[in-house]
Amino acid sequence: MxxxxxxxxxxxxxxxxxxxxxxxxxxxxxxxxxxxxxxxxxxxxxxxxxxxxxxxxxxxxxxxxxxxxxxxxxxxxxxxxxxxxxxxxxxxxxxxxxxxxxxxxxxxxxxxxxxxxxxxxxxxxxxxxxxxxxxxxxxxxxxxxxxxxxxxxxxxAQLLWYNTAYLKEAGFEIPSGRLDKRLSFEEVLDMAEKTQKVVDPDGTKGVAGFMLEQVSRAYQVLELPNSMGAPSIGEDGLNVEGVIDSAEWIQAMNVYRNLFETGVSTRGTTNDETGDNFLAGKIVFMIAGTWTDANAKEAGFSDYGYALCPYFEGHEDQVGTPTxxxxxxxxxxxxxxxxxxxxxxxxxxxxxxxxxxxxxxxxxxxxxxxxxxxxxxxxxxxxxxxxxxxxxxARPVTPAYTEYETAMNTMFEDIRNGAPVESSIQNTITQLNTAFAKYKEN
The missing domain is CATH 3.40.190.10 (Periplasmic binding protein-like II)
Structure with missing residues (x-):
């Protein structure tokens, strides 16, 4: 799909x-x-x-x-x-x-x-x-x-997708798909957690409340710090120190980690499985690409709706969506x-x-x-x-993007599996400092 x-x-x-x-x-x-x-x-x-x-x-x-x-x-x-x-x-x-x-x-x-x-x-x-x-x-x-x-x-472009049947079952109003109606992450996660408890109270159905479709890839996870106004890399394209260890990045990565710690997002799901899980009724809210619409129609799945990607409270004018x-x-x-x-x-x-x-x-x-x-x-x-x-x-503009993405994806995987945020970030900075050095020498 x-x-x-x-x-x-x-x-x-x-x-x-x-x-x-x-x-x-x-x-x-x-x-x-x-x-x-x-x-x-x-x-x-x-x-x-x-x-x-x-x-x-x-x-x-x-x-x-x-x-x-x-x-x-x-x-x-x-x-x-x-x-x-x-x-x-x-x-x-x-x-x-x-x-x-x-x-x-x-x-x-x-x-x-x-x-x-x-x-x-x-x-x-x-x-x-x-x-x-x-x-x-x-x-x-x-x-x-x-x-x-x-x-x-x-x-x-990415949108917020949701299971309309689950939201109705939990008694929530269906989010608007209008351009002037953008929910906050806080609102979405509150609805996600409460709906998850209604439709899958004992967890036997394996329903996630909220998922990023590309659950641990830079393309999509970068939306979290970007939506707090934080850049993904230094201006020269060859530095992350003082960037991904900023207060905004640490806050965003703690939000990301807590999604899995609380069970609102499920561990063990691969990047390639998430979209299919949404179409199988295993996800309440998902941030994913526009192709989700065509995939849903092809699969005969009709219990879905879409809205603009959410913002973080206090960062209403800093929404940063993957592109x-x-x-x-x-x-x-x-x-x-x-x-x-x-x-x-x-x-x-x-x-x-x-x-x-x-x-x-x-x-x-x-x-x-x-x-x-x-x-x-x-x-x-x-x-x-x-x-x-x-x-x-856009994703970082850097000649070292392959090294950047590999290191960041590893960090995201570690954090979603419970690794401490700040030490994971520091390890990634050390790794990327070494990777960037060869480009700075040329």
Whole structure:
């Protein structure tokens, strides 16, 4: 019931493409000439993409229309499973191959790829006005060290989901799904605990009162300190000391720990099980992505509603909701950077953005968000668009995101399993100081 990952390549294709790439490079080195066009004079732009959900049907239609408008330009795409894509990018760009012109980039990897020289800065191809067409969180997440590397192709947003049948059974009024009605965390947790006691008094049904869908992943847990006004990392992207040991972070992590200590949230549930548990009637409240709506409809589950993500009392104006999805960049080794940048502009800012509507993703552009806010009703996408424009906080922009996420996810797991908050934070700071050092030396 999760967002489905589609694979468009068979085992071995990656190896074959690498051999082809190596062969192409060798022939160039031997001849001393750079081959950038086919014999007919046409240019082919090759795209390395994650193949999530219905992208495999939406992308080809969008590319076909682009080719009609740009005679002589051909666009080819290869879809990979998400983990395969990460591996393929390291192989292709780590070897400086020109096999692909465009790569799809999971947003927290932008800074790392830029730092390693994989991505070409796009400031020469995008004007300031064009860069400002993306929502602020998306533009900032695609920027590293003052340079714009990766425009956002879509976005994500989180909402508060709840089991309407359970709330009615416990005698609570169903929360409003309006833009001007935001509950506090304190209200939500009070309702969650009381409802849990009514619908599962002896705990035999295994009903959780409140869960984060990605229960111990940075993408979602960072919402707690972010919603207390605390950043996730230092301004330079390479420091957490004085950041995650702040009073706000300690308070947020104690809230997180207490969820499991009190049994309002259940231990032992994995990040990949939570969404299914909600659809199985095992959760009263859950913070999760907009895909929950489609998953519920597909599963035939109708006892649910949704509202804006909650705020902490005393931090009403500091709500920080998880956001970010896929960006795209031009390979530093592309033979066609101008054409690749033009295609990226088409499908992230131009007519090509229609694919976002087709697959039901949250837009990454201000125009796309504004269209939903002005034309839509108070449905899932309208609330998501509002959060994307007003409360979205991207994951840390750092070249060391892999190390950051690994250390933080371990800390979250430890804390939810009962480890003391402050010592867990200090251990994480020590670990990340070591990880960050190598980046500061470069």
């Amino acid at each position: 999760k967002r489905k990952i589609w694979t468009a390549i068979l085992t071995g294709v990656l190896c074959l493409s690498m051999l082809a790439a190596c062969g192409k490079q060798d022939s160039k080195e031997q001849s001393g000439k750079e081959v950038t066009e086919s014999s007919s004079g046409d240019v082919t732009i090759r795209v390395m993409s994650c193949g999530a959900g219905t992208w495999d049907t939406a992308f080809p239609k969008m590319m076909e229309e682009y080719e009609k408008q740009n005679p002589g330009i051909h666009v080819e795409v290869e879809f990979y499973q998400q983990e395969q894509l990460f591996e393929a990018i390291e192989v292709v760009l780590g070897s400086k191959s020109d096999e692909f012109d465009i790569i799809m980039v999971d947003v927290p990897m932008v800074a790392g790829y830029a730092n390693r020289g994989y991505l070409l800065p796009l400031d020469d191809y995008f004007t300031e006005d064009e860069k400002n067409e993306y929502v602020d969180s998306a533009r900032n997440a695609g920027t590293w060290d003052g340079k714009f590397y990766a425009p956002a192709m879509n976005n994500s 970010g999805s896929w960006h795209c960049g031009v390979s530093s080794y592309s033979s066609h950077p101008k054409e690749a940048a033009d295609f990226i502009k088409y499908f992230t800012l131009g007519e090509g953005t229609s694919w976002v509507d087709e697959v039901g993703d949250v837009p990454a552009t201000k125009a796309g968000v504004n269209k939903i806010l002005t034309e839509g009703t108070d449905d899932v996408m309208k609330l998501a668009a509002y959060e994307a424009e007003n409360t979205a906080v």
